[in-house]
Amino acid sequence: MTKRRSRITAAFFALVVLLSTSTSYAYEDGKAVAVGQRGMDRFYKQVLSWGPCQPFAVDERSRSAFKRGDVQCARLEVPLDYEKPEDRAVSVGVLRRVASEPQRRIGSLVVNPGGPGGSGMTYVAGMIDQQKNSAIGKRFDLVGFDPRGVGASEPRVQCLTDAERDEQRLRPKDVGADETEAQNKDYVKKCTERTGVDVLANVGTRDVVRDVDVLRAALGDQKLSYLGYSYGTRIGTLYAETFPKNVRAMVLDGAVAVKQDKVADAARQAQAFQDAFGRFAAWCAQRDCPIGTDPALAQNRLDILTGGLKDKPMAVRDRKLSHSDARTATLQAMYSDRLWETLLRGLQELKQSRGDTLLQLADQYLGRTNDGSYSRIQDAFIAIRCMDEPPVKDRAELEANRRRVLEILGNEDAVQTDERALGPCAFWPAPHSSEPHQPELQGQGLPQVLVVSTTGDPATPYQSGVDLAAALRARLLTYKGNQHTAFLHNIQCVDGIGTNYLVELRLPEADSTC
CATH class of the missing domain: 3.40.50.1820 (Alpha/Beta hydrolase fold, catalytic domain)
Incomplete structure (x- = not known):
């Protein structure tokens, strides 16, 4: 979930996991x-x-x-x-x-x-x-x-320890494809060492x-x-x-989508998140909304509001709120309009240089509890995804996918620039078990x-x-x-x-x- 830009609409570009083949049973x-x-x-x-x-x-x-x-x-x-x-x-x-x-x-x-x-x-x-x-x-x-x-x-x-997961959330995201791929390779190496190839090969x-x-x-x-x-x-x-x-x-x-076109499915999901943010922005505009009264400008206002976190994460007691956390918190709130009030409060706090609520929303999404431990849902998510679909191992294919998403959405802001970097599944130690x-x-x-x-x-x-x-x-x-x-x-x-x-x-x- 390491994206260079703050657009929430493509945050789940790699979510689509495709159905497995059947086995003959009596x-x-x-x-x-x-x-x-x-x-x-x-x-x-x-x-x-x-x-x-x-x-x-x-x-x-x-x-x-x-x-x-x-x-x-x-x-x-x-x-x-x-x-x-x-x-x-x-x-x-x-x-x-x-x-x-x-x-x-x-x-x-x-x-x-x-x-x-x-x-x-x-x-x-x-x-x-x-x-x-x-x-x-x-x-x-x-x-x-x-x-x-x-x-x-x-x-x-298990791929990352709790401390490594905390550190990952603070890591700068504006890096090139080579550095992103190096980080992904290191992640897979830790998964392999701490879980074992035989287990990773059979979690699909x-x-x-x-x-x-x-x-x-x-x-x-x-x-x-x-x-x-x-x-x-x-x-x-x-x-x-x-x-x-x-x-x-x-x-x-x-x-979850059953179609075989994972790029079209990813674009559909990106559009759905974009639409959800639009509904939130219209709701927010009727209140004391830090991202303004014009829903059409809300995304730009959000980028401005959270932009300073890219260079300097905000201190929240003994922790820090990163730009990535702010984006994750916004994404979490799109899952239900019951969370819109919480996100509104978080954005109001951010305007006042406080990050408690946004950090809590990000923790909720990432599975971090009050004692500092993680549920490991992020590690399991990646491991299962890597076994459930053929990986993309060619940067040219990544770029073609990116261009196709842009064609479908007609919105360059919804396409992530660092999707030119190969993801963890490209380096997974076991072949995918599904088609x-x-x-x-x-x-x-x-x-x-x-x-x-x-x-x-x-x-x-x-x-x-x-x-x-x-x-x-x-x-x-x-x-x-x-x-x-x-x-x-x-x-x-x-x-x-x-x-x-x-x-x-x-x-x-x-x-x-x-």
Whole structure:
């Protein structure tokens, strides 16, 4: 996330992670076993040993979340390499809160919050209070898992230490392509040394999907009920393609693009962030707005307001707010209009030479907690992305991609100059394990699923949900709002439709709008 300019619109240029190829599986008693592959029985037939969750905590957030007395945790054993299941095994952390009406229990609802690199265990622990008395909390065991390499799963992906991550945020960004590439090579070297090539080679979505099916079996569910947000929709989509007969129900909210054109998808996302900033600027203009009363000039005013941080980061107690942090804070606030008030306060403080709120927003995005530790979501994000798509290893291709984004957007300010530098994936120690493709679902028996897409979602633009629904022949639920994902976020219309589907398997007769 090292960009030379302050434009938030292309901050996620490298976000698009393309779908994996499917593997051929046979189905036996509701369980999927790879054709011709031996040694999987011990994984599919394992019994989870549930116990207290506190030993699974790895950072301040999980330590707080896992103090609850109504959650249980366990470790799921899975092969590191599914092509060699008899070799090394690794563990996936799993958390559950059992259904509050066990006599009416449907089964497990497996939840992934996205990322990639987000902790499903921490996320589910955080949603329990809201859901424990709902139909979902009454009828389902709520289950969150930390994908391989993430959070409580072992081993974890680690590239940078907490101190190195802090230092990286303060590093000058106005450097040439050669220096940026040298930094990326050093980053990959640290990833390799601290995590291991064998682990890095097997953290892609292809392998996570196989873990989910082992988890389904270990939970005792013949069919999977699944809720995936953002990158979690990629896990769900590939699971639906790989194990269609094992799906009971799926809600996929905030769809990651399924198209094969990653440059067009990146441009679409850049435009969505630009549009989100425009909506914020119009809202801000009606208040005491430090970036002015004319939304058309807001980006330039923001650049001026934050420009001084390029040369001199601002002291914030025993830390410093960098220009990169200010941009990251702005990006974080685009994820939901509920954060606009916080960003407004942060910009007002910045005008007064204070940076507390902006630093907090940047920490929230980057996974830094109050004790100075990081969740490692940034390391996992890069590791998974590098395994999920073919890397760009040619600067000429980078420049061609840059020019094409410019053609699509018609806005030079949305194109990052340092995208001429090769990213970490160009130097990754293992070949990517996926190739982009449309889901292949013809005649495979997948039940109809529900896709939720929000009109003002900057991270996973609305059209991506439309495309995913078409690809899966799913029912589409449109939410008119300004936020990233919508289901179970206290939106009565959306929650009602999604809950009826998960509990009763009843979908609206046609695509719907809330």
